[in-house]
Amino acid sequence: MKARTVLAGMLLALALPIAAQAQPANAQTPPAALPRFTPQDVERGRYLATAGDCAACHNAPQAEGKGDNNGSAETGEMAGGYPIVSPLGSIYSTNITPSRSHGIGAYSEAEFSRALREGVRRDGARLYPAMPYTSYSGLTDADVHALYAYFMSAVRPIDRAAPATSLPFPFNIRTSMRFWNALFLKGGPAQADPGHDAQWNRGRYLAETLGHCSTCHSPRGFLMEEKSSAAFSGGPLGAWYAPNITSDKVSGIGGWSKQEIAQYLQTGHVPGKAQAAGDMAEAVTHSFSRMTRSDVDAIAAYIAAVPAVHDAGDKQPAYSYGKPGTFEADIRGTQEAKGRQEGARLYSGLCAACHGRDGDGSPDGVIPSLYHNSTVGASRSNNLVAVILHGVDRTVGDQHVMMPGFGERSFVQPLTDHQIASLATFLRGAFGPGGDVTEKQVAVASAQSSLSMILLMARTGLVLAALVLIGIVGWRLRRPKRLPAGQHLS
Numbered sequence: 001m002k003a004r005t006v007l008a009g010m011l012l013a014l015a016l017p018i019a020a021q022a023q024p025a026n027a028q029t030p031p032a033a034l035p036r037f038t039p040q041d042v043e044r045g046r047y048l049a050t051a052g053d054c055a056a057c058h059n060a061p062q063a064e065g066k067g068d069n070n071g072s073a074e075t076g077e078m079a080g081g082y083p084i085v086s087p088l089g090s091i092y093s094t095n096i097t098p099s100r101s102h103g104i105g106a107y108s109e110a111e112f113s114r115a116l117r118e119g120v121r122r123d124g125a126r127l128y129p130a131m132p133y134t135s136y137s138g139l140t141d142a143d144v145h146a147l148y149a150y151f152m153s154a155v156r157p158i159d160r161a162a163p164a165t166s167l168p169f170p171f172n173i174r175t176s177m178r179f180w181n182a183l184f185l186k187g188g189p190a191q192a193d194p195g196h197d198a199q200w201n202r203g204r205y206l207a208e209t210l211g212h213c214s215t216c217h218s219p220r221g222f223l224m225e226e227k228s229s230a231a232f233s234g235g236p237l238g239a240w241y242a243p244n245i246t247s248d249k250v251s252g253i254g255g256w257s258k259q260e261i262a263q264y265l266q267t268g269h270v271p272g273k274a275q276a277a278g279d280m281a282e283a284v285t286h287s288f289s290r291m292t293r294s295d296v297d298a299i300a301a302y303i304a305a306v307p308a309v310h311d312a313g314d315k316q317p318a319y320s321y322g323k324p325g326t327f328e329a330d331i332r333g334t335q336e337a338k339g340r341q342e343g344a345r346l347y348s349g350l351c352a353a354c355h356g357r358d359g360d361g362s363p364d365g366v367i368p369s370l371y372h373n374s375t376v377g378a379s380r381s382n383n384l385v386a387v388i389l390h391g392v393d394r395t396v397g398d399q400h401v402m403m404p405g406f407g408e409r410s411f412v413q414p415l416t417d418h419q420i421a422s423l424a425t426f427l428r429g430a431f432g433p434g435g436d437v438t439e440k441q442v443a444v445a446s447a448q449s450s451l452s453m454i455l456l457m458a459r460t461g462l463v464l465a466a467l468v469l470i471g472i473v474g475w476r477l478r479r480p481k482r483l484p485a486g487q488h489l490s
């Protein structure tokens, strides 16, 4: 029965889009003559493109086998070709330079707006949600106009095709995204909320559209949709975990000041609280650190007011664990400490040179203390394991913050899963909530090391598309009479 349903589903998945495609809609319109853009529009567009981090996906990977750049020295600003790896194959970002032959040079502003806010390409085909049009759907007309002005007049056209995306059937049927969109695409910018001031409203707009904080920080439901009832209460991200950033004083960041939230977004570093590594470091490097202080303050004001979501498993704030000078005492004597000796040895050998014998960090605070550090104190050990595996890599202005990783491909010293588990267990005992980190947890995290937020999004889209198709098929099969005449499921 199940197999038949799935088979029928596949057939219907094919039939429906064909029926939909038969409509003459979306015929390509000839490009309108380019309007003149004001320099203010162009500069504003450049800023918004940074806030939205278009380059994170639309720049080709540098000197990476997969990007298929033929070793070209050109990094391909906005020329696409970044592979968003999914279990079904790669989805490549496209060339969004104003090249007429290979980019979006022929897009009118209305067509550009549809691509950005509705996920529809110029030729009418649906984009995969690996392009975050569900977030961008909230952009205002004025901001879309500014982005258009920037892309059309300030981005250098590059006449180079990005590798084509070809996913296996039924995922190659882009029209299936219609169903996905019907469920999850909210239209239009959010209305200003008069119950809050202008700064909060600005913060909400930025956080929910270009900043897309919730893509990473909100948990997902059965259909991988963002759970709005528990918005910002945390979500897994490959080896990393985007923590609870609601206003809960214990589970979230209710104990941070707005000023500290803003500082974290602009620099990725708040002494005594947290540092940004992994995907957050990338977002800080390429996007948040380059936004204006007033915009970052607005995001902080909005985030600080997000309703609290409490997790009963959390006993005290992640950043509040540990205290100076207890380290040596902690590893001496007790029976429990015996088991931790391997971890302690690894710490002295590999970490103490930078983080200090007692985990105090460097006197100037550039290298953080490991107590009062949300990564070590978090009830979930994901980020502690991930940072040992991958290190930290973040650039803000001309300052490059770097900690080497100790995973498989470490240039310092590759550690085994067992060693990383001992080290993490030891650190959580000395400076955090305690509890064992198992070898298995480390193995799972290292296997996920190639996962990224983008992959998560690509997967989300594809898993959903499959579920939605099957769901619709199930619904149709229960109502066979409603099938349009001429469609056969045998």
Ligand code: HEC
Pocket: 048, 049, 052, 053, 054, 055, 056, 057, 058, 084, 091, 092, 093, 094, 095, 096, 103, 104, 112, 115, 116, 121, 122, 126, 127, 128, 129, 130, 131, 132, 147, 165, 454, 457
């Ligand atoms: C998380 C990754 C990601 C980010 C961030 C992103 N894009 Fe995309 N974008 C994609 C992918 C992938 C595609 C191609 C999807 C497909 O083929 O279905 C795409 C397609 C597009 C297209 C359609 C072009 C065409 O004809 O194929 C436009 C226009 C576009 N993006 C503009 C933007 C702009 C402007 C921004 C920043 C505000 C942006 N994108 C940010 C991943 C991204």
Ligand code: HEC
Pocket: 207, 211, 212, 213, 214, 215, 216, 217, 237, 240, 241, 242, 243, 244, 245, 252, 253, 261, 264, 265, 273, 274, 275, 276, 277, 278, 279, 280, 281, 283, 299, 303, 318, 374, 375, 383, 453
């Ligand atoms: C690409 C995914 C991603 C996006 C987008 C993102 N974050 Fe994060 N964020 C993370 C991850 C992962 C961490 C954990 C980093 C670490 O521990 O090194 C994190 C950490 C944080 C922390 C520190 C919390 C703590 O207790 O240590 C704050 C605050 C934060 N993010 C706020 C934001 C805000 C506000 C936005 C939107 C403007 C945002 N993030 C967008 C992934 C993301």
Ligand code: HEC
Pocket: 268, 269, 274, 275, 276, 277, 347, 350, 351, 352, 353, 354, 355, 366, 367, 368, 370, 373, 374, 375, 376, 383, 384, 387, 388, 392, 401, 402, 403, 404, 406, 423, 427
């Ligand atoms: C070469 C110096 C160096 C060494 C060696 C080093 N670290 Fe770090 N560590 C850093 C720097 C620099 C940062 C990031 C500071 C920042 O983000 O502003 C950091 C950050 C961290 C963080 C916080 C990361 C986050 O996401 O919040 C942890 C936890 C950590 N290190 C643990 C370790 C452990 C465990 C070892 C040994 C296996 C180690 N470090 C070895 C320099 C080092």
